[in-house]
Amino acid sequence: LYCINTAYEIAKYTALCFLDSLLKPAQKPNCTLAKLKRPSSVTMPPTSNEAGDLKSSCELKGWLNKWTNYLKGYQKRWFVLSNGALSYYRNQFEVGQTCRGSINLQGAFIHTEDSCNFVISNGTTTQTFHLKASSEVERQKWVTALELARVRAIREAESDEEEEMKLENALGSIDKNEVHCMTRVLQSKLDDLLTCQDIITKHGSSLQKSLSEVEQISNGADLSAKVRTIHERATLFRITIDAMINACHEYVDYSQSQGCKWIRLLQHEHRQRITLQEQLEQLARQLSALERAAMKEAKDHGEALSSVDNFNEEEYIDADSTMKSSGNLEYSTNSGNLKFREVINKEEEEEEEEEKRNKIDGYRFAVRQSTQDITNLEFSKPKSKEALSQQRRQCIPPKPNVPLNLWSIMKNCIGKELSKIPMPVNTNEPLSMLQRLTEDLEYSSIVDQAAQCGDVYEQMCYVAAFTVSSYSTTTNRTGKPFNPLLGETYELDRTDDLGWRSLCEQVSHHPPAAALHAESQRWKLWQEFTMSSKFRGKYLSIVPLGYSHLEFLESGNYYIWRKVTTVVHNIIVGKLWIDNYGDMTIEEKKHGVKCHLKYIPYSYFSKDTPRKVTGVVTDKDGVVYWVLKGTWDDHMECAKVIGQSEKHSSTDKPVYETMPPKLLWKRNPPLPGAETFYNFTLFAVQLNEEEEGVAPTDSRNRPDQRLMELGNFEDANLEKIRLEEKQRAARKQREIEAEQTISGGREYKGYEPVWFTKHRDPWTGNIIHSFNGKYWEHKSRQDWSDCPDIY
Incomplete structure (x- = not known):
């Protein structure tokens, strides 16, 4: 490129010299080809980076x-x-x-x-x-x-x-034909340059010869004829110079464009190669560790079984003995001998035939596909006496065994936001994020019990248990929910059996945010869910940013809290597992009561119960009234504090004397064969059930999600791509409208949710979205004219 640009500068400088000599024919030319010197520097046009600096x-x-x-x-x-x-x-x-x-x-x-x-x-x-x-x-x-x-x-x-x-x-599309085509084009342009060079040399020699003859002529008549000859040859030389300049421009432009393209491709491939190399090294280390662990497990298999049997025995603790609570508090009981059982769960792989028997045990169903490709399931299990006014399904079609080449998509996900990772539906579960947020209300009966409490401290215990219950399904639910489209909604009306109804809407796309509102006759709950998520190659970290609000209508007690961090481990290799950890503070704004919960992170070397949660309920001065203990995947219990002794000498933690503990929440047992349908609970199974009269933007109507539930993964992936492209086109159209509006001096309001209104939260000071109360009125009239076309 330096030689080409140097030739370009030489040709340009030569042309200017000869044109200057032609404008002054009476003077002796002061520059010739023999006197031209190589330019000391080459002036290049501004590069793309320099142009970007100007814009920035x-x-x-x-x-x-x-x-x-x-x-x-x-x-x-x-x-x-x-x-x-x-x-x-x-x-x-x-x-x-x-x-x-x-x-x-x-x-x-x-x-x-x-x-x-x-x-x-x-x-x-x-x-x-x-x-x-x-x-x-x-x-x-x-x-x-x-x-x-x-x-x-x-x-x-x-x-x-x-x-x-x-x-x-x-x-993915680079092949030998493209490389050969590029080299042929470059060779053709280089041949043009060589041709121009030969012509310039020929015309330059003729012009130089004519100029030398002019220096030797003394007769005026002969000089006039020679000047005309010089003019003609100079014109030919100028035309050749212009052709040379154009050829140089074409060669340089094409070379720069192709060079930038190949540089970017090589840099990208280099980064991907380094990432894959690190992942392969990590995989090799983990496989080696797994081999050693498998050999040790096979050797000590008999001892392991006997040790597990020993843990199943009942354990009795005396009333005067001390009960440790996760290292940050201790409490004792004074009501006689209390029985506490610690169950050690050990996950083992089962034989394929045994799994098939468990999948169909207790359930017999037939799948019938309707004209809208929706599956309705009929069961022979007898109905209970408390049959629901609306019969809901008890299962969904089993998940097909579709292979997934995880390595083909992993290298494109490093360092990206969770909502921007282009994942196929094979890694999803047939629920949207809006439905997963609504699933937090599965144990709403805890909130109903809290509404009946006259003591605000006891009510706080139930609220704390409700916040813990929302994590109960994350132990075995490792599927990724569908990212909601902007304007997507999900309603769930369970007033006939559970006494509440809820609405959730995706209110923002940048950053992704969803607003949820649920209401009952005794309480009202709402939250705005935003998160900070990063994929680090080995694990996925999700940090919730929004707040949850709960208000009891009769007492006016008002609670606020924020969720803890969730981490998905073994993304690359091994069995996926999820852990929740961090500190959660629940504040009651009317009386100043607080609950401090601590989610203990899992550790291979800890002797504590896995997934343990402990906490205390205090007044505004920090005096402890209740202590809480349990696990976020199974149960929570509380005990009322009746006294406090000195700090324990070994742990330097306070020791509380309490009443007998009472159970606040216990997880529902899993459905038989749940592992075949994404480990859904009965409540989760019913979330995506088709329902008439819902908004056209409802998640139940989302085609890619419905196709995945039916087991058609291939068509679901195609639909997912189509919906994302449609959303991307709508976003670009809004950007054009925004720029035109702002350029015209008017204020652009941007996208506004249909069922929620943006305002400032008086308690947290954040900008949040609150329910405007219009949805249920529009549903009664079946007026969905305000809903955007997203599917």
Whole structure:
């Protein structure tokens, strides 16, 4: 490329010299081909990176008043809007040195409060700016610039994903024909350059000869004829130079475009190769460890069975003995001998024939497909006396054994958000994320019991048990739910048997967020679920960000909590298993009562019961009234504190004297053969059952999810791709409308949910979505005109 650009500069410089000599025929030319020197530097056109640097320059900067705290109030800060982020400094001189804070606008909410005040938040309390402009014009200028930057940031993020997909497609479609075609084009263009070089050399020699003859002529008449000859030959030389310049341009442009493409492909392939190499090394280590463990297990198989039998014996503890609670509290009982049993669960692989017998034990059903390709199941199991007013299904079609090449998709998922991982339906379960959120209400009877409590401390125990029960199915439910489409909804009306009804809607796509509202005659529950998720190759970490709210209508007691972290292990190799860990604080806002729950993370070296949860219920001054203990996959119990002794000498933990413990919650036994239909509980089986009269955006009507439930994985994957492309096209159309509206000086409201309204939570200060109460009225009239077309 250096030689080509050098030839281009030489040709350009030569042409200018000869044109200058032609404009001044009376003077002696002062430059010839023999006197041309090699340029000391070559001026290249701006590269794509330089062009990108120009685009990434500062978009807007200036002074704004930012809310700091109640003592200092609003303080003047220097704000800089650049590269899709809003950053602030104490003054202009700190720019590039000390940034005091910034917000990525890609997933931010921009809310205008009045003529001068506006708020920017990314959904968390630590990333919220309360700002005040000097005037309404200044505020509008900032809001407009922020909206444009937000749209641009979302578009760039999506374009990065599309570029990544193009690279993947390019890698898969590269063959020898493409390489040969590229080399043929380059050789053809290089031949054109060589041809131009020969012609330039020929015309240059003729022109140089004519100029030398002019130097020797003394007669004026002969000079005039020679000048005409020089003009003609100079014109031919100029035409040849132009052809040379054009040929150089074509060669350089084509070489640069192909070079950039191959560089990107090689860099991408290099990254993927390193990732796969690390994963293969990790796989080799784990396989080696598994072989050693299998040999040891086979050797000690007899001892293992006898030791398990010993654990099944009942264990009695005296009333004066101390009961340890997960290392952070201890309590004793004074009501005589209490029996406590600790069950040690050991998972073993069963023979295939035995599994088949368990799958059909106690159930006989027939599958009949309707004209809408929906499966209805009929059972011969006798009905109970408390038969539901609406008969609901008891099972779904079994999961087919469809092989999945996990390695073919793993290399494209490293470091990406969970919601952006392009996974096939083979790794899913036939439920959407909205239905999984609704599944938290499976043990709503605990909330009904809590509503009957007159003591707020005892009521807090039941609320705590309800929060723990939502994790009960995560022990064996490792399938990924379907990512909801923007505007997708899910309603569940169980007023006829459970006494409540709920509605869930996907209210945002960037960042993904879902809002849930459930109501009963005695209580009301709502939550906004957003999360931060990362795939790290070996495990998947999910950190919930939204809050859950529960209000009891008669007493007015109001509870708020946030969920703990969930981690999916053995993503690459081995059996998938899920762990929940972290600290959860449940606050009761009316009386100041609090419950502190601790989810103990699983450890190979710990002697504690796996999946253990402990906690205490305190008043606003920290005095303990109740203690809680249990596991998040089986049960929770509580005991009332009647006294507290000195701290234990060995553990330095407080020891509480309690009443006999009582059971708050016990997990329902699994259905026979549940492993054949995704380990669903009876409540989960009924979530995706077809129901008439629901909104057209309901998850039950989602075609890819329904096809997967019926076992048609191939068509389900095709439908999933179609729905994602349709959603992507709708998003791009909204971006175009947003840019046109903002460019016209008008405010663009963006996408707004149909059944939920965005506002600021008075308790947490976050921007949340609350139920507007219109859904059930529209359902009674079957008026779905406001629903978007998403399927």
